[in-house]
Amino acid sequence: MSMRVGVLGIGKTPHKIQHEKSLKDLGVEAGRKAMADAGVDPSEIQMLYVGNVGSVGFNYENSTALMAAHHLGVVPAGAVRVEAACGTGAWALHLGCVAIASGLYDTVMVLGMEKMNDLATVEGTSIIAQAADSKEEYFSGLTFPSGTALTARKYMQAYGVSEEDLAHTSVKNHFYGARNPSAHLRFECTVEEVMNSPKVADPLKLYEVCPMTDAASALVLCREEILRAQPNRPQVYVTATSMASGTWYQASDTLDDAYNLFHRPATRAYEMAGVTAKDIDVAEIYNSFAIQEPLGIEGLGFAKMGQGWKGAKDGSTWLDGKIAVNPSGGLLCKGHPLGATGATQAVDIVEQLRGTAPEGMQRADAEIGISACRGGPGSVGAIHIYQRLEG
Amino acid sequence: MTVSAIEFTRLGAPKLHLFAMKCDKCKELSPWWERSHCYKCGHDTLTEFELAGKGEITNYTVVYYPPREFLGQEPYVVGHILMDEGVTLPAPVMGVAPDAVEVGTRVAATLRRMKLGHEGDIYYSYKFVVDDDPAPKKAAPARRAAAKKPAAKKPAAKKPAPRRPAARKK
Numbered sequence: 249m250s251m252r253v254g255v256l257g258i259g260k261t262p263h264k265i266q267h268e269k270s271l272k273d274l275g276v277e278a279g280r281k282a283m284a285d286a287g288v289d290p291s292e293i294q295m296l297y298v299g300n301v302g303s304v305g306f307n308y309e310n311s312t313a314l315m316a317a318h319h320l321g322v323v324p325a326g327a328v329r330v331e332a333a334c335g336t337g338a339w340a341l342h343l344g345c346v347a348i349a350s351g352l353y354d355t356v357m358v359l360g361m362e363k364m365n366d367l368a369t370v371e372g373t374s375i376i377a378q379a380a381d382s383k384e385e386y387f388s389g390l391t392f393p394s395g396t397a398l399t400a401r402k403y404m405q406a407y408g409v410s411e412e413d414l415a416h417t418s419v420k421n422h423f424y425g426a427r428n429p430s431a432h433l434r435f436e437c438t439v440e441e442v443m444n445s446p447k448v449a450d451p452l453k454l455y456e457v458c459p460m461t462d463a464a465s466a467l468v469l470c471r472e473e474i475l476r477a478q479p480n481r482p483q484v485y486v487t488a489t490s491m492a493s494g495t496w497y498q499a500s501d502t503l504d505d506a507y508n509l510f511h512r513p514a515t516r517a518y519e520m521a522g523v524t525a526k527d528i529d530v531a532e533i534y535n536s537f538a539i540q541e542p543l544g545i546e547g548l549g550f551a552k553m554g555q556g557w558k559g560a561k562d563g564s565t566w567l568d569g570k571i572a573v574n575p576s577g578g579l580l581c582k583g584h585p586l587g588a589t590g591a592t593q594a595v596d597i598v599e600q601l602r603g604t605a606p607e608g609m610q611r612a613d614a615e616i617g618i619s620a621c622r623g624g625p626g627s628v629g630a631i632h633i634y635q636r637l638e639g
Numbered sequence: 640m641t642v643s644a645i646e647f648t649r650l651g652a653p654k655l656h657l658f659a660m661k662c663d664k665c666k667e668l669s670p671w672w673e674r675s676h677c678y679k680c681g682h683d684t685l686t687e688f689e690l691a692g693k694g695e696i697t698n699y700t701v702v703y704y705p706p707r708e709f710l711g712q713e714p715y716v717v718g719h720i721l722m723d724e725g726v727t728l729p730a731p732v733m734g735v736a737p738d739a740v741e742v743g744t745r746v747a748a749t750l751r752r753m754k755l756g757h758e759g760d761i762y763y764s765y766k767f768v769v770d771d772d773p774a775p776k777k778a779a780p781a782r783r784a785a786a787k788k789p790a791a792k793k794p795a796a797k798k799p800a801p802r803r804p805a806a807r808k809k
């Protein structure tokens with residue numbers, strides 16, 4: 249089936265540590281920005297899908313979709329919170345797209361939000377570990393960084409890739425992160441600096457790991473006719489949404505599994521949108537740890553297995569390369585506010601297709617974009633394709 | 640990573656007694672947590688299969704930022720251990736410096752303190768230490784051979800561990 253869901257409005261908060269703001273404050277800020285951008289009143293929102301992973305742990309509050317509905321003034325619209333590990337924000341977007349595509353609703357809001365810095369890093373690490381089998385597999389003392397470190401070493405072993413080779417991914421992300429006013433980490437770095445940054449979980453080093461971030465991002469989605477009726481607005485549509493699950497265990501997550509986590513839903517998404525990997529101008533690919541970017545590049549079909557790391561080194565995944573991968577700086581620089589991340593990726597791609605990305609980040613003439621979000625040890629893959637489709 | 644004492648009495652067995660799950664149909668071994676279906680063929684009946692406790696490091700990481708329950712142990716090594724019976728388990732490896740870990744090192748299971756629970760209680764589980772015994776002949780099916788030989792290094796407390804956790808609190 250083909251699908252066209254209009255993106256009427258977008259909004260996001262800065263991505264950083266924000267001690268002065270609550271989870272509620274962040275959600276309201278992003279939601280209001282998206283409604284203002286869309287030119288809609290809260291009363292026009294018919295359904296609110298909130299992506300939020302860890303409020304019970306991070307903030308000691310639950311039912312955060314109902315909280316957001318009240319404070320955004322969208323009552324009595326239905327509101328629900330969705331959770332699928334780090335794929336949460338993308339899942340909220342999926343539900344929003346399904347709601348519009350089904351014909352049941354005209355206008356809905358998707359809101360991803362997370363407030364991770366009310367607790368110390370050590371507590372946050374434990375909460376994040378609950379997105380894996382923390383009672384059994386991660387009882388061994390594994391954490392998300394160290395679990396992913398095992399994947400990184402597997403990749404290095406299988407393809408004969410060095411730590412220096414992989415470090416180029418962080419260099420590229422930080423080059424753009426330094427230009428992203430919304431990013432948490434805004435500095436450039438060299439391969440040498442990546443290599444010399446402190447070890448987090450060998451072989452992963454600090455510059456290959458995303459920070460814990462407080463942020464929210466929102467989109468107002470609508471039926472195609474509604475956006476068509478406003479030709480002065482940027483005509484950006486979500487043309488594919490495709491979800492998958494994968495393995496729940498690091499120990500059994502092979503490189504093939506990691507590939508398939510994106511390959512399977514991406515294949516369906518390309519079919520749904522009627523495009524191929526070659527048509528994509530710009531991609532936001534989940535990289536809470538640097539190694540996930542090359543894995544994602546391969547899963548999306550931009551490079552063969554074992555070759556995904558090369559683009560950051562030879563330039564082909566830089567802004568003016570064959571395809572621009574993570575011109576936002578990726579999660580490595582934006583940070584990874586768990587439930588917000590998938591929504592932030594969407595907002596960033598929409599900015600690209602509108603031509604309103606910040607200076608130094610805008611892919612020239614971007615018409616087709618893709619976002620790929622993942623979560624758990626290898627547990628959720630989420631693909632969205634976006635297109636600028638003038639009248 | 641938080642596990643309550645009550646929950647541990649329910650989930651504790653595999654941490655105190657080393658076994659894998661064997662598919663009744665295709666005989667594939669899975670880690671002990673795969674109790675619902677075989678990861679390889681999908682069959683839904685698996686039986687506990689005793690592991691001799693020896694294997695080798697095939698992959699490893701060093702954790703510098705642990706969760707709270709592991710604070711004070713960092714940096715610690717967590718390896719993927721390919722057991723001689725052919726199943727891979729993640730577990731801490733003790734007695735090896737973080738910069739001296741090597742893929743291919745022979746290791747043997749031992750029962751150690753794993754972590755402190757949030758209620759101040761101590762949790763035990765299997766960890767691995769470097770094993771000086773030679774590897775079983777590579778090509779030969781190590782399965783039976785390894786099972787016959789009693790694992791000398793295992794602490795007395797856990798060898799004949801009952802299937803139900805012995806660690807139940809009074």
Ligand SMILES: [Zn+2]
Pocket residue numbers: 662663664665666667677678679680681682
């Ligand atoms: Zn089987």
